[in-house]
Amino acid sequence: MAKYYKVIAENRKGRFDYNILETYKAGLVLEGFEVKSIRLGKVNLKESFGRVENQEVWIYGMHINPYKTANKSKIDPIRPRKVLLKKRELVKLIGKTAEKGLTLVPLKIFLDGNWVKIDLGLAKAKKKYEKREKIKSREAKREIEKAFSRKSHGNKS
Secondary structure, three states, X not given: OOOOEEEEEEOHHHHHHEEEEEEEEEEEOOOHHHHHHHHOXXXXXXXXXXXXXXXXXXXXXXXXXXXXXXXXXXXXXXXXXEEEOOHHHHHHHHHHHHOOOEEEEEEEEEEEOOEEEEEEEEEEEOOHHHHHHHHXXXXXXXXXXXXXXXXXXXXXX
């Protein structure tokens, strides 16, 4: 069977608010109805974050809408979910997150074949002035491209 890769949800705010130092591809412990909801794209990573507890990595704040036929009385859409990593990666992450200022940020959730995977980023928070600089440079680049496109369109006519 051919493998496929399909991005379901991305955390763009995470890339804006943090400098991503390393990324890790990991699995998630999910219920069956959660997998069905993720396949339909009913997942939100905006306010989610990772935390190391008892030699395990957990994702908090990831919202998965309940599947339409699931028993909604027992479902907590933002419950903590365990992340599955290789032992070597887990030990490395435990050591790095102990450092001051480093955190785990879920970057995207995707399907890798039939498996639901998540990209975790080991990140350091950006300062406000760094965010402002990024916005200014992006706007300057956009203005330059706009000026070039006007100039090239002006020469053709």
